[in-house]
Amino acid sequence: MLATLVIGLREGLEATLIVGIIAAFLRRNRVPLAPMWLGVGVAVVLSVAVGFGLQVVEQALPQAQQEGMEAVIGIVAVVFVTGMIVWMRTHARTLTKELEASATAALGRGTAWALAGMAFLAVLKEGFETAVFLLATFQASSDTGLAALGAVIGIAAAVVVGYGIYTGGVRLNLSRFFTGTGVFLVFVAGGLVLTVLRRAHEAGWIVIGQQRTVDLSWLAPNGSVQGALVTGVLGIPPDPRVIEVLGWVLYVVPVLALSLWPRAWRPSPVRVPVVRLVTAGVLAVAAAALAIAVPTGGADLPRSTAVTGDARSVSASVDGAAAVLRAAGDDQEARITLPTSAHRRATRAGVTADRWRLTQDSSAARRPLTLTLDDLVDLFGRVPVGISPSTNPGPFTARWAVRDTVTLWTVRGGVLDATRTERTVLTLGGGGLPAARTTTLDRTVWAVPSATVQQSAAAVSAADTRGAELLLWKAWLPIALGVAAAAQVLLALRDRRRRPLTSTTAPDPDPSRGPPADDPTRSPEYALR
Numbered sequence: 001m002l003a004t005l006v007i008g009l010r011e012g013l014e015a016t017l018i019v020g021i022i023a024a025f026l027r028r029n030r031v032p033l034a035p036m037w038l039g040v041g042v043a044v045v046l047s048v049a050v051g052f053g054l055q056v057v058e059q060a061l062p063q064a065q066q067e068g069m070e071a072v073i074g075i076v077a078v079v080f081v082t083g084m085i086v087w088m089r090t091h092a093r094t095l096t097k098e099l100e101a102s103a104t105a106a107l108g109r110g111t112a113w114a115l116a117g118m119a120f121l122a123v124l125k126e127g128f129e130t131a132v133f134l135l136a137t138f139q140a141s142s143d144t145g146l147a148a149l150g151a152v153i154g155i156a157a158a159v160v161v162g163y164g165i166y167t168g169g170v171r172l173n174l175s176r177f178f179t180g181t182g183v184f185l186v187f188v189a190g191g192l193v194l195t196v197l198r199r200a201h202e203a204g205w206i207v208i209g210q211q212r213t214v215d216l217s218w219l220a221p222n223g224s225v226q227g228a229l230v231t232g233v234l235g236i237p238p239d240p241r242v243i244e245v246l247g248w249v250l251y252v253v254p255v256l257a258l259s260l261w262p263r264a265w266r267p268s269p270v271r272v273p274v275v276r277l278v279t280a281g282v283l284a285v286a287a288a289a290l291a292i293a294v295p296t297g298g299a300d301l302p303r304s305t306a307v308t309g310d311a312r313s314v315s316a317s318v319d320g321a322a323a324v325l326r327a328a329g330d331d332q333e334a335r336i337t338l339p340t341s342a343h344r345r346a347t348r349a350g351v352t353a354d355r356w357r358l359t360q361d362s363s364a365a366r367r368p369l370t371l372t373l374d375d376l377v378d379l380f381g382r383v384p385v386g387i388s389p390s391t392n393p394g395p396f397t398a399r400w401a402v403r404d405t406v407t408l409w410t411v412r413g414g415v416l417d418a419t420r421t422e423r424t425v426l427t428l429g430g431g432g433l434p435a436a437r438t439t440t441l442d443r444t445v446w447a448v449p450s451a452t453v454q455q456s457a458a459a460v461s462a463a464d465t466r467g468a469e470l471l472l473w474k475a476w477l478p479i480a481l482g483v484a485a486a487a488q489v490l491l492a493l494r495d496r497r498r499r500p501l502t503s504t505t506a507p508d509p510d511p512s513r514g515p516p517a518d519d520p521t522r523s524p525e526y527a528l529r
Helices: 002-028 034-059 063-091 095-108 112-140 144-167 174-202 225-233 242-260 272-293 373-380 450-498 524-528
Strands: 304-306 313-319 322-328 333-338 343-348 351-362 396-411 414-429 437-447
Touching: 002 034, 002 063, 002 112, 002 144, 002 174, 034 063, 034 112, 063 112, 063 174, 063 242, 112 144, 112 174, 174 242, 242 450, 272 450, 304 414, 304 450, 313 396, 313 414, 322 351, 322 396, 333 351, 333 396, 351 414, 351 450, 373 437, 414 450
Parallel strands: none
Antiparallel strands: 304 313, 313 322, 322 333, 343 351, 351 396, 396 414, 414 437
16 A cells, blocks of 8 residues: 555656646646646546556456566556656756746647647656556555555645645655655565566566575564565565566666765766766676676486396487487497487476487397297296187297387487387297287387486486576576666767767967967068058
């Protein structure tokens, strides 16, 4: 409630002062106020409609998109309130002159509609900022009813104070008022930055910097006045994340410094470009230092790992979308080429990996052509279904068809998992069988143990999470600092172009050297006279 009350009071007083300045000017010039009030009324109605329209659109969206919409509204609100603070600080002294000049221009056009349009645009700016800022604050508030009540009270108080200033019954130090409320709104906007980053994460837009920093539940206990102030007014959650703290600091510190920086400490117009260039250099150095010093993160799995089965270990050599897999046994090594056509991205044990799967027919030349019942028991572990030792004593003729499947999963070239399986289709005949009988046998030739796969996947997941967090410091923050440095350079160039040229004055002549050459007293005619 306190946050919306201050927002309504400050924004309402700004709009009221603008209307009061225009009304006083028109009254001095004996111009009817009806066109001005028409423009003011239309601007107020349109501002309220914008707020309700945004709320209706948001409620019609699915949950994830609602979070995204709230993040966008919060960003716009932060931009508006920052611009409002900076604009009022730079235009407060000349606000009356600027508005009177605009009103004079409107009167010069000689139409009431020009005057109404001037008042409409002046109030619409404040009204639209107020609508968006209040809507973002409502969304971040735990009690929308109290927040709305605070806004109504603040706007009503602003109208009363503004009317008192207009009639001369109220005297208010506007400079101190706007400075004090500006500082308060900087912290409110900082809370909106926290809310925007939280909503963006819930919408799935931001996934980095989500480690919890400190536990502030002791600072904002539920149901207490202190908790309402910290969480409801300043927007500080009890569990701020890394990116939220970083965003809060990067917003509040410079904007607060801009709001409170004494005028006496401001550099002269001649030195402003130099200060901007120095600031740009510091930002660029900080960005480069972060990009170089922060490690990349990520886990590199070994390119060779132990397996169980008919081999002792496997090793992989990855070249783009192709790979070569080597399976080493006791006395031999099998080399398997995995082509690009066998490659795809897949998930294994919860980790996104490069997967190759190659299936091909295998030679059955070494398989026996005749099998006995004992051979079948050794092969299948039992007598196959459909064969009776009493009626089908064997021996049987055997026809073999073997398909071999090799699957390899790698992460950044390291082996995550690898298996080789065989599917054998055996067709038996004779041995008392009335007809040929076909049976299938699946066998794992070798494979990486499941425990090893899970351990490697856990290491990759932890490293990827850490790498994503480090990306905030290694890439995104340096990019933001680089953009800020580039902006300072552009502003410095703009200020240098706008700087007036210093006038050069001729040096005073030296009396010992006589008058200058173009002085008429040095001419021969003057000497003769």
